Amino acid sequence: MIRDAETHLPVTNATVSCDHTVLGKSNSSGMLYFTSDCKKVTVTAPEYKEASYLTDQVIEVFLVRREPKTKSIEGVVLSDKSDPRALEILQKVNDNYSQNSPQSLESYAYKSYEKIAMDLDQDSIESYNQYIRKRIDSLEKLPQRAMKPKDKKDSLQSVQLAQLAGQSKMFLWERASEVMYSKTYGEKINILDNRVSGLKQPLYELMAFRSNRNKIPKEVQEENRNLYRFFLTDSLEIEGRENYVIRFRQVSNREARDRKKFNGYLYIDKASYALKKIESESNEANEGTITSIWVPVNEKWFLLKEDYKLKVNSNVLDMNISLRGEKPERKKDKGKKFGTYAYATADYFDIKTPIEENIRDFKGYTIEVKNSDGRLLDEYRTEKLNEREVNTYVKIDSLSSVYKLDQKAKGLAGLLKGRLRLGMVDFDLAKVFGYNKYEHVRLGLGVKLNERFNKYISPDAYFAYGIYDKKFKFGGGIDFKTTLEKNSFFRIEYFNDVNAAGRFSENLWNFRMQIMNSGVAINNNIFYGYEGFKVSYENDITNGLTLNIAAKRSQEEALFDYSYKDLGKRFDITSATLTLKYSPNSKNIMTPEGKYTYEQNYPEFYFNYEQGLKAWDGDFNFSRLDVLISHNLKTKLGVTGIRAYGGLMFGDAPIWENFTMNGLASGRGNFNFNLTSYLGFATMEGGKYYNDKFAGIYLTHRLPWYFKSFGKNVSSFDVIYRGITGSMKNPQDHRFQFETLNHLYNEVGLEWNNFLSSQFNLGFFYRVGHYNTGNFKDNFAIQFKLRLLGF
Incomplete structure (x- = not known):
């Protein structure tokens, strides 16, 4: 059936052709019956624009006039x-x-x-x-x-x-x-x-x-x-x-x-x-x-x-x-x-x-x-x-x-994997620039020899320089693949670097998650230095299950005024770590450069268990466990995202082996404005709270109301809740100024997705409950998030 797009009336004598071969012309009813092996046909008629259509059992064609009329048509169309x-x-x-x-x-x-x-x-x-x-x-x-x-x-x-x-x-x-x-x-x-x-x-x-x-x-x-x-x-x-x-x-x-x-x-x-x-x-x-x-x-x-x-x-x-x-x-x-x-x-x-x-x-x-x-x-x-x-x-x-x-x-x-490739060298884009409260601006370079150097052996190295502390950090390692059919390799590495105390484990996190969480310590100045060696083995047991086991020996030192049990602030740490990632619905493909996850689907489970040992001159015997579960559910009421996480630490260990609560605010009484992070709190002061056990949750629900301001993007709103609580045994053992978060910390927010049809989300957050100070400026925060980071 061939019709006028404006009036819906039949178009007579419209020509249907395939590869310049005429198949026929429409009759007075706009109909044409034809048989052809052609996958696509072209429809032309005098005074109408040419149109192309895939062949099907029934093809309904609406032709648009070259000079559309301006007279009114049916109200339902107008x-x-x-x-x-x-x-x-x-x-x-x-x-x-x-x-x-x-x-x-x-x-x-x-x-x-x-x-x-x-x-x-x-x-x-x-x-x-x-x-x-x-x-x-x-x-x-x-x-x-x-x-x-x-x-x-x-x-x-x-x-x-x-x-x-x-x-x-x-x-x-x-x-x-x-x-x-x-x-x-x-x-x-x-x-x-x-x-x-x-x-x-x-x-x-x-x-x-x-x-x-x-x-x-x-x-x-x-x-x-x-x-x-x-x-x-x-x-x-x-x-x-x-x-x-x-x-x-x-x-x-x-x-x-x-x-x-x-x-x-x-x-x-x-x-x-x-x-x-x-x-x-x-x-x-x-x-x-x-x-x-x-x-x-x-x-x-x-x-x-x-x-x-x-x-x-x-x-x-x-x-x-x-x-x-x-x-x-x-x-x-x-x-x-x-x-x-x-x-x-x-x-x-x-x-x-x-x-x-x-x-x-x-x-x-x-x-x-x-x-x-x-x-x-x-x-x-x-x-x-x-x-x-x-x-x-x-x-x-x-x-x-x-x-x-x-x-x-x-x-x-x-x-796509956060690397710039030049010949046999891959440059790690995540290591080029960083910012934290200890180093302030951190500039660096990370390189890794890819499969063009050797299919099974891949060395890598990096260095960084902190503008504020004026010190170089560096490290290097080498991977030995055991097969080219899946992700399976041994790794040996050396490191001499600094990090924020109490960071949640990011083992086996993908590039997008790491980038989103990279600013979690932006207002935390409680840092420690570490130098040592690590050996590990990683293997994808199935498409959805990855195992990593590692052994580490390092010297670690507090870079702030600190003493643990009057033992000082420098310790030898020996530990073994087991990491599991389970992502049963994600889609993967093996490439010459390694596994590539082309579709990240939920739920996802991350499990880390680290055991500190007094063997090999280790100073402490401790156990550290953390878990992260992410899921996304879509119902008639909208899309709900759930991120539940928690950690436990048993035994004796310095403060950096415990857990910080990931505050993003400056705590100086200034207006709270920050970039979102995977596990951070917009209204919480950075580096203020430490626990040896905690549980946190992040809930987001997208309201089933979509609107358009301008441009081609559709905007929507997410209602967000973040909560966390925990405790610490013997906080007096850690001699520096901090607080234990032993009540439920709550913040609620509203996030405008595709703010003004841009590629950013704008969030407004407010602290409620036990830790509310009664001062609006302390309790309120604004966050920006790049839309591509997703949930």
Whole structure:
């Protein structure tokens, strides 16, 4: 069915074609029946803009006029409010999503073929080639001038790049996968084969690319409801099943004539309230389209195919090419715009449910790469590569060594893990800059030799300098991998550094968690120095369970006025530590650089047990235990985050082996403003409270009310509670000024997510209960948090 997007009337004689082959024209009712193996068709009609659609059993096309009329249409379309009937249906889609998802089955399996490319707009390729030919011809007619060898080389390379974009795509990646799921063993994705243009080795982090396969599309998600206006416009039968047809548009269309425009449509199965199809087009012309189609199997809805086209840029083309040392005059040559797009297509097939479940098929990490040279891709391609795609592998691969594409791609992947990669050296970005109350500004450098140095052996070293204490800190170590199939290695290290007393263990925390907690000691000046050696072994027992055991021998000294039991402030510490991390729902893949967690899911459990020993000249026999549990729950009442943690210390040990309560406030009577931390309290004075046993909790609940101030981001509010309590046995043994937190410390807050549509969250916190001072300035604090840090 082909209709006018404004009036919904049939469009007669609209031409439907595939690869420039006409399949037919619509009749007086706007209908056309055709049979074709084409994955996508193009629809054209006089006075209308051209449109492209994925082929399906039923395709409903709405064409937009080239010059939209400004007369009024139905009030429901002009209204700036969604149709209540449409919102009711969408709510049922969200409520029934889990029930309709394939993951509600006991088991299933299917295969997929996915392709991602970067290319010019398909309709402008010939125009681009003509532009480049004329540009080169005009430059060849210019008088020849002497050029330096480097300039001549750059000139020739610029010509090659300009011609390349007309002959091939700029980037191409293919992936064939087998996906298996079991309620008992979880999900397993086998990469049957893949190939990336220009790269000798696959970009493993790219293999974690995800789409609408196991998530609700953003246009339907409840938190994005205020970004769109929805209208129930029709019902349609597809393959014997009745479907609601809901059309939607973006809220940013404020002008009356723009309100007639729809950005896309949803087909929703009436019987199950499952998504059958979604087609979304950008608010701006030619900015991009997204199409996803689902199919029912055993009354569960599997993704069948996807098609993405997203505009990357539309820069004025100025290749700055010069064959004879001359550049075209700027005034005469203003350049021409050619849009660059990211294209992604995916087909899912061979769906089977249930399947025979064998634990051996699910062992190892979530994603396992079976092959990565592209030899087997022909077995899984759902359509042959066209000429431009074939040329992409040939031409981009030939330029890879010239422009060091492999090295640059690996460098970008390293940034995901907080590392800057230059050849065989990785630089630790977390060690470049820091701030605390003892050193004030801390500058440093951390380097590690990666797998390009040796696949099994990886040395590392770091140094840092404190601006205030004017002292260097340094350390180094070496990892010995026992296998390349999973995370398993021995480590030996030396250290000479300082740290805040009583820090909660961060063993096995990921980069995001460590960055969020890096400022937890920003107002704590109770520091100690430590120097010594450590040996450890780490092993991923399963995809979700990691074990680390370590033995340490160090000399530790208080860097403040302190004495423990009149024994002084410098001690020899010998200890052994056991650390466990259990994250059963997180998704991992093994890369040449090590394990990469591409999807961190909850719950997560962290357990540390350290045993101090008097053996090997150790001064103390103590036991230190800490536990952290994080979870995230989504219900109809909103999203609730839970972070519960606690610690116990038995025996004799200096204050830094006990626990500080992680205050972030300065305590000087100033206005409390700080950056959020993973375990910190916005209103608590830093370095004031120490306990040998404690329990804390952090609760956050996102209210199910989402609003839009300006821009494209949706804002919401989180209600937050933080509480902590504990005690200390024999606090008089530690001779320095501190307090024991032996009552429940409470602070409540309200956090504005995407503050003013920015990438920051703004939080307001107030201290209540026993530790409330009655002074508003003492009890009140404001916090900023980078949105990317998440929960």
